Amino acid sequence: MAKTQLNVRVDEGTARAARERALARGMSVNRYIEELVRQDTGEAGRTFVEAAxxxxxxxxxxxxxxxxxxxxxxxxxxxxxxxx
Incomplete structure (x- = not known):
């Protein structure tokens, strides 16, 4: 699948939380954000299985x-x- 760059601005606390949560899950911040968006758009089943x-x-x-x-x-x- 082709990748598209998306730039977002968040406050430092949100950025820190994203980094910490991604690290705790052993994934990049990019993948963490992708997973959150997939979950929010209806791919929760696959996300749940991967998290489990x-x-x-x-x-x-x-x-x-x-x-x-x-x-x-x-x-x-x-x-x-x-x-x-």
Missing amino acids: ADFMKQYGSVFAAETAEERHRSSATGTGDGRR
């Missing part, structure tokens, strides 16, 4: 550990469903 995939890359091990701990508690209590 990024989230799971970062936190998947936390969920895996929690699931393993929950299974351990279930087998220890004999409930089979994680409740005590």
